[in-house]
Amino acid sequence: MYATERHERIARAIARDGRVSVAELSREFGVTAETIRRDLDQLEQQGRLRRVHGGAVGAGSTTLAETSLLERLPQRSDEKDRIAKAAVRFVPGSFRGSLLLDAGSTTSRLADLLATWQPAASDATIDVSTNSLHIASTLHGSPHLRLRILGGAVRGITGAAVGPATVRQLSELRPDIAFIGTNGVSVEFGLSTPDEAEAAAKAAMVRAARRVIVLADSTKLQSEALVRFADLADIDTLITDTSPQADLAAALAAADVEVVLA
Template sequence: MALADREGRMYATERHQHIADTIDRVGRVSVAGLARDFGVTTETIRRDLDALEQLGRLRRVHGGAVPAGQSALAETSLDERLVRDAAQKDTIARAALALIPPTFRGSVLLDSGSTTGRLAELLAAWAPDENGAVLDISTNSIPLAARLHAVANPHLRLRSLGGAVRGITGAAVGPTTIAQLSEIRPDLAFVGANGVSAEFGLSTPDETEAAAKAAMVHAARRVVVLADSSKLDAESLVRFACLDEIDTLITDAAPAPDLAASLSDADVQVVLA
């Protein structure tokens, strides 16, 4: 009996290490998936997750766990996010740029964010395939508007949306921003998200920024969400859209089966960059 207890403890320790390693690598684990992988009951996995949460190794969420530092209220500055997962964001931005070829004639709305910021850098050099054509760009991001204005590209017509500016993201938000968004109908809106979840939809930590994002979703003819794989299956505090309110998700890794099924049911096109 003592040997069996010792082996059980060793096996639990190995499970705990595997779970912690997976959290660090992937960013999320599910109870059902871990139970299947280890060949144990879901109750055993829940006890494992409880033990790891008490040790500060992870944070329990519905159906699984995420990194301990990942909170529904967690938010970092734009400068910090620009350097995090930079390669993935560059890849996603290039895939997004493919939706605005030199033949494109229309208007674009850019949300505030690090991945949309990468797209803005690419758009700074945009040129049409015929003289005199312009690309109309609206944005609520003060940093992105300043960047696009500085390049003085004659093929870009820039509209900066006003409002109260959030210091951490540089985004204009509030009633003024929402009122201006209600007066435009852009052909394409590129929107960022802190979380893309099968159950909760698209979310972000701040309610004022969520309101601005929701207004963008409602304003645009086509909504394209730019989200690197760390945002998939994550949930932030405030939902700004359901999955069936968006048209396309551009990301750098295939969504997990549950999220992929929900995206398919919502008729969302998934583009892997």
């Protein structure tokens, strides 16, 4: 295979998956790791990707990269729908307790399902807290949900309430399950997000909940954003759409994190 053909296939893989690894490309193309590294270097010089430890990500992917909620909602919709359907199984009709929903596009898909949640007993309700304006709007009026909106300064890009007031309110809650979104899940850095204030709110959610379930599509796996808000050992379950890479899978297992494939 010519180098130009490898380059095009690498570029397509990044566009599709968000990330490539040197080891996987070396096996796929039957060339040495050093050859793949040269390929990635050339593609980076052309502005088509960005080198990271062990591989490469899209050229626009940086630790501060963040798109708006409205932009993210329609992206990878099939994967997010599957993740949301797997997540709602943790809230069966027999569930009696409290939930905490983090702001995000995948948690918003879960909120769509919770809006029509039906209890086993017709007069039963569950308590749902969120710092997301979008999720609060989705859940408002649902007959079997008691909705609590966390206050704070609202970030326009995500529609999430953040800041000291939000963190203080979270410190006074002990929800049974927190469903958390993330921009990155990695072996070395744990869970991360680009914004410091949003990271503080997420960290407070993780501390508050009895059980922490992270919803992350496969583009978030082995990615890192600027600010860490939790270690792998701080979470109980990861719901994603593709099996994590071997090193991440091993780290999750060592941290006793249940991985659910949607």
